[in-house]
Amino acid sequence: MFKSVLALVLTLVLCLPARAQSQSISLIRDTEIETTIRAYATPVFLAAGLDPSSVRIYLVNDRQINAFVAGGQNLFINTGLLVQSENAGQVIGVIAHETGHIAGGHLIRVQEAQKRGTAESILAFVLGTAAAAAGRPDVGAAVMSGGQNIALRNYLQYSRTQEGSADAAAMKFLDETHQSAQGLLDFMQILSNQELLAPARQDPYLRTHPLSQDRIEALADFVAKSPYSKVPVSPALERQHQRMVAKLRAFLDEPGMTMRRYPESDQSDEALYARAIAAHRAADSKKSIVLIDQLLAHHPDDPYYYELKGQVLFESGHPLEAVGPYTTAVRLLPDAPLLRLDLARCQLATNDPKMLPSAIENLQVSLAIEPNRPFVWRQLAIATGRNGQEAESSLALAEEAMLLNKPAEAKFHAGQAEHLLPTGSPNWLKAQDIIAAVDQAREE
Missing domain, CATH: 3.30.2010.10 (Metalloproteases ("zincins"), catalytic domain)
Structure with a gap:
């Protein structure tokens, strides 16, 4: 997204x-x-x-x-x-x-x-x-x-x-x-x-x-x-370039400007992509979805079109409908931390308890790849808290507080987690590490 x-x-x-x-x-x-x-x-x-x-x-x-x-x-x-x-x-x-x-x-x-x-x-x-x-x-x-x-x-x-x-x-x-x-x-x-x-x-x-x-x-x-001066950039990279430029313009420019730059007569993938984004930004989610579905009909395995469809549905107030496209995007790109986060946010927004385990898993995968993101730790705290995992929620809040340079808050939540977790368990050790780090920083 x-x-x-x-x-x-x-x-x-x-x-x-x-x-x-x-x-x-x-x-x-x-x-x-x-x-x-x-x-x-x-x-x-x-x-x-x-x-x-x-x-x-x-x-x-x-x-x-x-x-x-x-x-x-x-x-x-x-x-x-x-x-x-x-x-x-x-x-x-x-x-x-x-x-x-x-x-x-x-x-x-x-x-x-x-x-x-x-x-x-x-x-x-x-x-x-x-x-x-x-x-x-x-x-x-x-x-x-x-x-x-x-x-x-x-x-x-x-x-x-x-x-x-x-x-x-x-x-x-x-x-x-x-x-x-x-x-x-x-x-x-x-x-x-x-x-x-x-x-x-x-x-x-x-x-x-x-x-x-x-x-x-x-x-x-x-x-x-140079013997390589006439070597062209690979067609695949050039297509990626055109898509990147179209995407940036569509998100950063006013929708009207995007529509003029990529008129209806232009049926290239990048033009359809840009118009889909512009339509969403102009609050015309129905038109945006029609254009995205047109792209998916020709490129059924493109994770970024599914990602955009999920974004449009989620930001239009339809988180349950957004779960499907984001799930497909994650299946196609399982190691993309941002996609994992976005899918988890949709799952949490449905308020369906059955989706909590999957949301927690997606947030954990995202953090395994990019651990230094306070917002993701906050989402994990929310998800585990709703799932009745009080200790894990406190530990996630402690991780968030450490990244936001709030040592007192980090120590408090880590103490809560330490009290609730089995002694010697991996998460108990993490909680102790946070407490020790806060105490050491204070001594220095």
Whole structure:
């Protein structure tokens, strides 16, 4: 399910001034889009000698073209870059370039950052956005003041030497994966057209990644010589790209704009997809379901169409009807934590006690994959509480409180769980661990 992480101040964000409330960063979680970006990035990460599972990718809801790494192996990509990209090759090229920065350690400059007083700003940004992604799927935040935005931009400002090094690494990674660097060259040429604009009107990517004619010429020379420059991006990845762009536009733009961009005369899958989303956002759930069913008639094993159908039904006030489509989506993608969560939410919303065991199982699977999500622990507490599992409910509330940095509350709930659980059981030991962690933190 496509979810925007709304702007809301979290206690995890470090003591920001009052003016921070005027600017914010919001993240987007979506299984399909995250899977697409992972498909682009994984070969590049492997070529760079990185463990793909160790690189965290965040989608930033911002219309400006930007992508950057921060806090080590954290890759941030703006929706504006994805929507304005002309093809998958351009996005892959940008990911390869940013991977060059990660592999080169270009942002491991802690001592330098501390001298400038910017380490706190970076920490607030990285922890804040990570907290937003890990918390409720529909609520979370990382709020930065105007001053901190400047500090962040200065911290992320690469030197021309580092940019050249990242370009060289990107070329190497793309060649090793038998992919063309033409997309990266095209992206650089698009940015070069902005150089004559006033800095305030330039996309952030250009301001933090200084561009030079030498870089473009070096990249063009490489493209002219590489044996893989004419290799097209796989049709499967291009189809994923078109769907991703259509989905982002449909969720982020006004429904009327989406309908004009994807008119009724366009019967392509991405156009039907976009119109289905736009119809739902315009509160026309019947039309949305008709369009989704049209897609499913041609693609009966597509988990994301079932996911969208479940979302439309659930958000239209029909949780019982939504259970079926979400169940099919989970069957097709059993290891997708967001889908497991969404199915569990529908099951809980039916208020049918018979669905509680399945809801609990889905929430447990989701947490096994993404354990640092307070909202999911809260849902598990609700589900187990309704199912008469008081000890397990208290333990889930303790886990939630720990993630929200509420030690007193965490210790209270863990104490309740410890009292109710069999001594020596795995959950009893977890409760003791939480109590010990709180006590140790207080001593420090």
